[in-house]
Amino acid sequence: MKQYCVDLAFDIQPFIDISFINTIPKDAYQYKASLFQHINPKFLLLLHKLELTVYNIPEVFYCRANHSGMIHADNLNDTISKDPTDFVRINFSFYGKDSVMNWYSVNADTESSISISTTGAPSYKYNPDQVTHIHSQSVSFPSIVQVGIPHNVTTGNEDRICFSLMPLKNNMRLSMNEAIEIFKPYIKV
Numbered sequence: 001m002k003q004y005c006v007d008l009a010f011d012i013q014p015f016i017d018i019s020f021i022n023t024i025p026k027d028a029y030q031y032k033a034s035l036f037q038h039i040n041p042k043f044l045l046l047l048h049k050l051e052l053t054v055y056n057i058p059e060v061f062y063c064r065a066n067h068s069g070m071i072h073a074d075n076l077n078d079t080i081s082k083d084p085t086d087f088v089r090i091n092f093s094f095y096g097k098d099s100v101m102n103w104y105s106v107n108a109d110t111e112s113s114i115s116i117s118t119t120g121a122p123s124y125k126y127n128p129d130q131v132t133h134i135h136s137q138s139v140s141f142p143s144i145v146q147v148g149i150p151h152n153v154t155t156g157n158e159d160r161i162c163f164s165l166m167p168l169k170n171n172m173r174l175s176m177n178e179a180i181e182i183f184k185p186y187i188k189v
């Protein structure tokens, strides 16, 4: 079965001080965060042992309660991804009870438009009638999530904050299968 979201568990606390998440502003959807300010160096070392680096500007996504986010496929720098429809992020979901991430296939004869986020990142934007829902799953702490195909987040009665890392191997993004292979010892069973 094709996987869109795989939950991981680490025995190292990934963040230096988890309370920072309560200080993020809530006036936009997307923020740039600081890797070395927030991520535990021991967690970075663990990634290093897996021969991974992470892109040095993590992002934080804020989604208010009872909201359905924009359907989009993440922006793609073609030089760092082998397959433009298959690359992952590592997402840590904070709060967001009953929120889920949704994945979609693109309907035939559909053209996306380009959307520019508050951090200046372009993504391919789709209207709900341009896609077909294929999967929904709640994101854990963390999960490997597929972001090369259209996706969005739907929240329940609680705001959701997501801290997102972009893992790289040899400066290339990981496909879902590559990520599953690399993180095999840490996949939650």
Ligand SMILES: [Fe+2]
Pocket (backbone or CB within 6 Å): 072, 073, 074, 147, 151
């Ligand atoms: Fe995304």
